[in-house]
Amino acid sequence: MDDISTSTLFIILGILILISGYFSGSETGIMSINRIRLRHLEKENHPAAKRVSKLLNRPDRLIGLILIGNNLVNIAAAQVATIIGLRLYGDMGIAIATFALTLVVLIFAEVTPKTLAALYPEKVAFPSSVILKFLLKVLYPLVVVVNAMTNGMLRLFGVSTQEIEEHSLSKEELKTVVSESGALLPAKHKSMLTSILDLEQVTVEDIMIPRNEINAIDINDDWKVISKQLTNAQHTRVLLYRDQIDDAVGFIHARDALRLLTKEQFNKNSLLRAVREIYYIPEGTSLNTQLHKFQNVKERIGLVVDEYGDIQGLVTLEDILEEVVGDFTTTQTRAPSEEVNVQADGSVLVEGGANIRDLNKEMGWKLPIDGPKTLSGLIVEYLEDIPDANLGLKIAGYPIEVLEVKENMIKLVRVIPPKKRKKN
Structure with missing residues (x-):
């Protein structure tokens, strides 16, 4: 050079x-x-x-x-x-x-x-x-x-270059991709996608209507009472039982009941003949699995039973779909907003039977959901006893005051949400 x-x-x-x-x-x-x-x-x-x-x-x-x-x-x-x-x-x-x-x-x-x-x-x-x-x-x-x-x-060193690692995403990684997609996806679509990914983790107990809230008709009641209940039924399918809900007979479709009402000989026998067989769902079934089962057996409603066969609650196809797309139909469940009353001082009055997952969604709270499904059950599990009224406690950082207890059930509590820190 x-x-x-x-x-x-x-x-x-x-x-x-x-x-x-x-x-x-x-x-x-x-x-x-x-x-x-x-x-x-x-x-x-x-x-x-x-x-x-x-x-x-x-x-x-x-x-x-x-x-x-x-x-x-x-x-x-x-x-x-x-x-x-x-x-x-x-x-x-x-x-x-x-x-x-x-x-x-x-x-x-x-x-x-x-x-x-x-x-x-x-x-x-x-x-x-x-x-x-x-x-x-x-x-x-x-x-x-x-x-x-x-x-x-x-x-x-035992490394083979022929075995190229597949760049597949786990469920949690995919959720992160969805949440970090920014303006590429509308907020509603993000919520739906993450809800679909969570269906495997949510079980039927998380969304079921508890047995004490199921709107059902005792077939052993007076016929006039039964006829009035059928006439005023707010749902397309009504559960019939004898004396107690564990002795369930079956579901009567509103369309079948209306057809029978137009006939002269409408009585208990004709009503029982129109009853449809009950579809039972084992407790612990994930929503993803149950959605496929509903699809395979062509059912839209089922009763959740425990290992002893006792009825724990009721789940419908609409309940599962609402976990993905949000509320879009009138179901037997009450909206969380009907169970929540925000006070002027920032505290929140909540009915004891409120579903914890629904509360977390609506209020942005982080109450534990890996145990009892209702706020009342969470408090009882925490205390290991049924509390008296005017008792205060703290769960997951949330101060809670028991206001009303009736018939061994917590009816009303006051929750004080943690104050959000202001950004400097």
């Missing part, structure tokens, strides 16, 4: 640094690209996405190619910088060139291109894949030799 002028060497050095920056940025851009979006673009026959995906099928070869190119360029740049240093500063030029080149490479060939590629991976990866694909063909023999040596060393 003695015949090459110093100015020309500076130009060569600059070109080598740019090439080094290209390799550094390409590596970061391709490796940090969104694999889910890449697959989506690949399915839409995006040519650049297909190129990048093909390169990523063998990451060992891709990394080997990039590092071969990057190291060759950096070594060449070091040689050129050393010559320039010797020409300008003599023997001291070696130290000056080493320090100066390190700083220049760090800024212009490493940090800057890698930061840019991390911020805009697609804009960097897609165009650079054209050059990398060409270089892979040109340098393929060298890449294969280097990969054979490195893969052999990796096998000594």
Whole structure:
């Protein structure tokens, strides 16, 4: 290089640094690209996405190619910088060139291109894949030799490059993707998607109508009472039982009851003949499983029973769907807002039978949901006893005051939500 002028060497050095920056940025851009979006673009026959995906099928070869190119360029740049240093500063030029080149490479060939590629991976990866694909063909023999040596060393540690890890998302990771999607998804759609993902964790006990709140008709009552109850029924299906709800007879559809009412001989016998068989649901069944079961057996309503066969509550198809899309029909359950009364001092009066999950959703609270389903049950479990009125306690950081207890049941409590801290 003695015949090459110093100015020309500076130009060569600059070109080598740019090439080094290209390799550094390409590596970061391709490796940090969104694999889910890449697959989506690949399915839409995006040519650049297909190129990048093909390169990523063998990451060992891709990394080997990039590092071969990057190291060759950096070594060449070091040689050129050393010559320039010797020409300008003599023997001291070696130290000056080493320090100066390190700083220049760090800024212009490493940090800057890698930061840019991390911020805009697609804009960097897609165009650079054209050059990398060409270089892979040109340098393929060298890449294969280097990969054979490195893969052999990796096998000594029990690592196989053929077993490429699938970039699948767990349920929690997918929920994070949905919540972090920003304006790409409306808030309602985000809520629906996360609710679908949570169906496996929620059981029928979480949404069922408790047995003491089921609107049912005792078939042993006076016929006039039964007729009046049928006429005033607010639901399409009404449960019939004998004396106690555990001795359930079946469901009568409002359409069948209306048809019988138009006939002259409408009595208990004709009513019992129109009763439909009860579909039972084991307690602990997840909503996801129960939704599929309702679909398979063509049912829309069922009674939840425990291991002894005792009826615990009632679940409908609409109850499960409302867990996903929100309230859209009139069901037997009361809206949480009917059980909640916010006071002027910030405290909240809540009925003891209020569902904890519904309270958490409506009020933004974080009461524990891994135990009892109602607020009353949560308090009783915490105290391990049925409390008297005017008793105060604290659960999960929420001060709670028991206001009314009747018939061994907590009827009304006052909850004091924690104050939200103001942002400075």
